[in-house]
Amino acid sequence: MNHNFNRRDFLKLAGLLPLGLAAPRFMKNMVLSQTAGKQNVLIVVFDALSALNISFYGYGRKTTPNLARLSERAVVYHNHYATGNFTTSGTASLLTGTLPWTHRALEPGSEVSDSVVDRNMFNAFQGYYRTAYTHNGWAYILLKQFRRYMEEMVPQQKLFLESYDGFIHSLFYNDDDTATVGWTRNIDSGEDYSYSLFLSQIYKALRTRRIASLKSQFPRGIPSTYNSDDNGFLLEQAVDWIGNRASAMPQPFLGYFHLLPPHAPYRTSLEFYRRFEKDGYKPVEKPIDIFADAEAANNSLKERTEYDESILYADKAFGDLYTSMEESGLTENTWIIFTSDHGEMFERGLIGHGNPTLYQTLIKTPLLIFEPGRKSGTNIYTSTSAIDVLPTLLHLTGQEIPGWIEGMVMPPYASADPIPDRSLYALQAKKNQQDAPLTNASTALIKGRYKLIYCFGYPKINVDEVIQLFDVESDPEELVDLYSSQSAVAQEMLAELKAKLAEINKPYL
Numbered sequence: 441m442n443h444n445f446n447r448r449d450f451l452k453l454a455g456l457l458p459l460g461l462a463a464p465r466f467m468k469n470m471v472l473s474q475t476a477g478k479q480n481v482l483i484v485v486f487d488a489l490s491a492l493n494i495s496f497y498g499y500g501r502k503t504t505p506n507l508a509r510l511s512e513r514a515v516v517y518h519n520h521y522a523t524g525n526f527t528t529s530g531t532a533s534l535l536t537g538t539l540p541w542t543h544r545a546l547e548p549g550s551e552v553s554d555s556v557v558d559r560n561m562f563n564a565f566q567g568y569y570r571t572a573y574t575h576n577g578w579a580y581i582l583l584k585q586f587r588r589y590m591e592e593m594v595p596q597q598k599l600f601l602e603s604y605d606g607f608i609h610s611l612f613y614n615d616d617d618t619a620t621v622g623w624t625r626n627i628d629s630g631e632d633y634s635y636s637l638f639l640s641q642i643y644k645a646l647r648t649r650r651i652a653s654l655k656s657q658f659p660r661g662i663p664s665t666y667n668s669d670d671n672g673f674l675l676e677q678a679v680d681w682i683g684n685r686a687s688a689m690p691q692p693f694l695g696y697f698h699l700l701p702p703h704a705p706y707r708t709s710l711e712f713y714r715r716f717e718k719d720g721y722k723p724v725e726k727p728i729d730i731f732a733d734a735e736a737a738n739n740s741l742k743e744r745t746e747y748d749e750s751i752l753y754a755d756k757a758f759g760d761l762y763t764s765m766e767e768s769g770l771t772e773n774t775w776i777i778f779t780s781d782h783g784e785m786f787e788r789g790l791i792g793h794g795n796p797t798l799y800q801t802l803i804k805t806p807l808l809i810f811e812p813g814r815k816s817g818t819n820i821y822t823s824t825s826a827i828d829v830l831p832t833l834l835h836l837t838g839q840e841i842p843g844w845i846e847g848m849v850m851p852p853y854a855s856a857d858p859i860p861d862r863s864l865y866a867l868q869a870k871k872n873q874q875d876a877p878l879t880n881a882s883t884a885l886i887k888g889r890y891k892l893i894y895c896f897g898y899p900k901i902n903v904d905e906v907i908q909l910f911d912v913e914s915d916p917e918e919l920v921d922l923y924s925s926q927s928a929v930a931q932e933m934l935a936e937l938k939a940k941l942a943e944i945n946k947p948y949l
Contacts, residue, residue, distance in 0.1 A: 478692040479812055480774040481565070481833055484682075484761065485534070485696075486754045487527065487576055488703040488793060490783030491520065491804045493751060500721050503751040506759030507778070511808060512817045514778075515852065519823040520807040521886060522782045525793050525868050527578045530781035530826065531698065535561050535582060537830035537845035540867040541944040544874045549578045551585045553874060559844045561696065561830050562589035565837075569690040573598065573682075574698035575665060575673060579781070583696075599681060601651060601662065601672045656710070660746065663707045663753075665700060675701060675757035683764035686774075692837075699757070702750035702784070704792060706743070712752040716745050723787060724917050730901050731796055732789025744786035762810070775836055776810035777829065796868055798884040798893050799918055803866045822858045823886055824850050825865075861888040863936065877945035885937045889913035890926075892933040907934060 491497050496508040497518065523533040524540050532538075532545035532552050536559050540546060544553040551557075562570045563586070572583045573594035580596045587593040651672060654662055662672035682697050689695070701707075708715075723744065758778060765771050784793055785801040793802055807824065809832075827847030834841045835849045851858055869881035880897030895906040909923040909930040923930045 478568075479837055480686075480691055480693045480695075480770065481568070481777070481837060482686060482693075482695045482765075482770075482774050483534075483697065483777040483779070483829075483833075484758060485531075485574075485698040486702065486758070486778075486780055487579075487698065487700050488782060488784045489751065489754065489780035489806060490785070490801045491518075491806045492783065492801045493748060494806055497806070500723075501716055501719065501748050503748050504755040506755045506762075507806075507808070510759065510762055510810070513815050514808040514810045515814075515818045515820060517807040517809075517820045517824050517850070519821055520779070520805055521823065521825050521864055521866060522780070522803045522805045523826050523866050525782050525795075525798055525802040525866070525882075526870070527576055527781055528582070529867065529869075531576075531579045532582055533826045534779070534781060534829060535586065535696070537561070537564075537827050537847045539827060539846055539865055540869065541878070542846060545582065546867075546869045546872050546874060548870055549581055550874060551581060556844070557585060558589075559842070560586045560589060562586050562694065564830065564834060564842060564845075565694040565839065567692075569693040571685070571689065571693065572696040572698075575599065575671075575678070575700035576698055576703070577665060579698045583698075599673055599678045601654070601674065601677075658707055658709055659713045660707045661705065663701055664705065667705045673700070675699065675753060676760070679757045679761040679764070683761055683768070686765060686770055687768045691773075698781070699754070701754045701757075702747055704747075704784075706746035706750040708746070708749040708753040711756075712749045714749070715752060716748050724919070726787045726917065726919060729788035729790055729795075729797060730903070730906060731898075733791075740786040740789075740791055743791050747784060747786065771810065772813050774812060775833065777833070778806065778808040778810070779826075779829065780805040781826075796870075796882045796895055796898060798866050798868060798882050800891075800912060800916065803884065818852060820851055822851050823862065823864055823888075863887050865940070875948060877948040878941060883937055883941065885933050885940075886912070887933060887936075890922075890929055890933060891918075892930065892937060894934060894937055909933070 493499050493503055494507065495502045495504050496511055496516075522530045524530040526548065528545050528548055528550055529540040532543045533540060536543045536552060536556065538556065538559065543556055545551060562572070569592075570590040571592040571594065572590060574580050574583060574596065577596065583593055651662060654674070663675065664673065665671040678699055682695070686693070686695060723741070762771070762776070765774065765776070782793055783802045783805055785791070785797075785799060787801065788799070790797065805826070807829070825847060827845070828850045829847070831841045831845045831847045832850045832853055836853060848854065864886040866884040867881060869878050871880045872878050882893070882895040884894070885892045889911050891910045891912045893906070893908040896904065907923055907930070908921050909926055910918045910920070911922060912918065
């Protein structure tokens with residue numbers, strides 16, 4: 441069953457629209473025609489992908505053979521940092537070029553502050569055909585907040601396997617939430633009840649049959665947003681759709697596509713199932729963290745292995761997408777960005793990214809920039825931040841960089857040399873309200889070779905604050921805490937970080 445509109449259906453429907461409704465789209469097309477000849481921008485985010493688990497960054501397992509091959513024609517950033525350790529804050533920084541304490545998307549599933557809602561990637565790329573899609577529900581909340589600045593925001597359900605409701609989201613684009621509730625209550629009996637027993641059973645049978653035919657290809661379960669078969673999807677379908685859509689979109693375009701894997705649940709395809717199960721890999725033993733969980737400590741190697749196999753699945757998907765774009769000729773006039781919103785961890789008695797820590801495995805993320813027509817690779821070791829991606833892309837495409845952006849143009853594209861010992865920040869403040877001072881948070885300051893982690897407001901660990909200092913240049917695994925032995929460095933960085941916290945808290949006191 442296919443409810444997607446084709447071009448003929450759309451033109452028929454458009455013919456029924458009053459002229460007043462058609463005018464805004466007509467005006468947008470006029471603006472697009474004035475920017476003809478500019479280069480496209482395609483951003484691909486693979487959720488929860490840690491740089492420390494990527495083979496060409498030095499990981500002990502070959503998790504990214506396609507990326508390794510493609511990196512030979514990309515600008516590869518080796519010290520790139522997310523601004524947070526979970527989707528909402530990390531993605532908001534990517535989309536706005538601002539730090540979490542500025543955009544204030546602090547709590548899981550929250551939006552950016554109303555005062556900065558117009559400060560986003562899509563609004564910055566005026567004159568481009570702007571589109572976005574994500575599997576991730578929290579990222580989708582942010583995209584919906586910015587959709588007024590897009591020509592096309594693809595409904596989240598569009599690329600879910602059981603999504604027979606795509607036409608609902610297309611027809612009722614401006615009332616998506618209400619339409620979804622109506623569909624769910626009348627058709628989707630996911631909670632074992634619905635207003636229409638007959639239609640709901642037909643829908644359930646169609647969904648079950650479609651999922652059953654794919655289960656043999658995913659021994660751990662079909663990739664999904666939860667630990668069930670609900671909201672199942674295939675990366676193969678997603679990258680095929682992105683490639684086809686990119687070829688059909690008006691140019692120049694800005695596309696932001698945020699795919700869930702290798703985020704949990706770690707469900708790889710049959711091709712990569714058990715690829716690393718008995719490979720003899722032994723991760724570095726690290727001290728148990730103060731926030732550790734005993735059960736996680738016992739399962740970390742198993743979970744890590746499944747995660748690494750999920751990275752293989754994501755790596756293949758990106759390789760296929762790049763090949764598709766190369767065959768269509770889009771790589772000759774499109775900047776392609778590969779990155780992640782945050783990392784993942786399987787060490788120190790912690791699994792995933794739901795904990796308050798800000799170790800490298802959680803905030804050090806991959807970043808590769810594929811320049812149009814580029815055939816050779818370049819490695820950048822300067823420390824960079826997720827907030828640098830937006831200003832760099834604006835610079836590369838000849839756009840003005842708004843004053844509200846907190847990031848900088850990255851090397852090798854910046855006109856000036858990198859600032860020595862530039863201060864980079866990360867923040868996790870899940871339990872803080874948007875319009876309140878930070879009283880329960882984890883912060884990190886990266887400056888040169890040193891990284892300071894400062895956690896405060898966690899009564900359950902029976903200490904007022906946690907302070908750690910690492911030399912991430914000579915000790916990339918963060919095995920040796922230098923807080924006591926390098927007290928001068930630690931106190932200087934702590935004073936800087938506390939001064940910054942006082943500055944950002946002042947308006948909320």
